[in-house]
Amino acid sequence: MAVLGIDIGGSGIKGALVDLDAGDFLGERHRIKTPEKSTPSAVAEVMLELVRHFQYDGPIGCGFPAVIRDGVACSAANIDQKWIGTNADQLFSESTGNPVYTLNDADAAGLAEMTYGVGREQQRGVVLMLTLGTGIGTALFLDGKLLPNTELGHVEIRGKDAERRASDAARKKKGLTFYQWSERLQEVLDTYEKLFSPDVIIVGGGVSKHADEFLPLLKTRAVLKPAYLRNKAGTIGAAVYARQRSTAD
Numbered sequence: 001m002a003v004l005g006i007d008i009g010g011s012g013i014k015g016a017l018v019d020l021d022a023g024d025f026l027g028e029r030h031r032i033k034t035p036e037k038s039t040p041s042a043v044a045e046v047m048l049e050l051v052r053h054f055q056y057d058g059p060i061g062c063g064f065p066a067v068i069r070d071g072v073a074c075s076a077a078n079i080d081q082k083w084i085g086t087n088a089d090q091l092f093s094e095s096t097g098n099p100v101y102t103l104n105d106a107d108a109a110g111l112a113e114m115t116y117g118v119g120r121e122q123q124r125g126v127v128l129m130l131t132l133g134t135g136i137g138t139a140l141f142l143d144g145k146l147l148p149n150t151e152l153g154h155v156e157i158r159g160k161d162a163e164r165r166a167s168d169a170a171r172k173k174k175g176l177t178f179y180q181w182s183e184r185l186q187e188v189l190d191t192y193e194k195l196f197s198p199d200v201i202i203v204g205g206g207v208s209k210h211a212d213e214f215l216p217l218l219k220t221r222a223v224l225k226p227a228y229l230r231n232k233a234g235t236i237g238a239a240v241y242a243r244q245r246s247t248a249d
């Protein structure tokens with residue numbers, strides 16, 4: 001079964017047809033730059049553009065960088081403030097003419113890793129997935145079940161949101177070496193370990209392609225693993241979610 005997955009990020013909006021049997025893209029993904037003013041109407045237009053690009057008709061999953069409750073965005077850290085209170089499911093379903101199911105982007109990435117990636121073998125205990133990108137996204141699983149919207153990127157460390165100090169965007173903006181960045185990341189991981197004692201921590205996001213350069217610098221009690229699906233995870237997980245939701249409806 002192929003389902004359209006879309007991953008809305010601070011810099012790009014990526015879509016791909018996802019083969020849910022294989023857990024991988026069916027063909028090329030398509031990326032459109034996130035509009036400078038990422039308002040609900042501007043993003044809804046990009047959604048339509050993606051649906052047209054794939055000539056797609058069917059349920060769509062969408063990973064979105066905010067707290068999402070029942071399809072409604074409840075926060076907006078790295079996206080236009082107008083999103084707060086917007087029903088993304090409704091808006092996107094109207095703009096694309098297809099049923100759209102929205103969830104937090106890191107939760108989507110976590111779902112993909114738990115279904116097809118590193119987490120597949122880890123269906124017992126506590127798994128914490130991190131996505132390091134414009135922000136720090138987190139997804140927390142107990143015995144394979146997601147506790148949505150954990151938002152641990154906003155836990156305060158040294159008086160600042162963890163993601164302001166240690167996201168991949170912070171690394172680039174401050175011109176940090178992987179060694180310097182790993183020291184900041186270590187503090188973040190220490191904090192998460194203190195709070196949740198995860199058995200496994202999966203590190204994802206675009207920067208996970210450089211995992212060899214920074215993962216060996218980090219020390220955790222949990223087993224630390226690079227994401228298997230890298231930056232495909234958000235898109236694949238969104239499609240997994242759409243299938244779950246559309247078959248339950």
Ligand code: BGC
Pocket residue numbers: 064065066067075077078104105106107131133134135136137138151153163
């Ligand atoms: C947002 C989260 C999101 C994360 C990664 C944070 O700023 O609050 O909802 O998952 O960035 O995009």
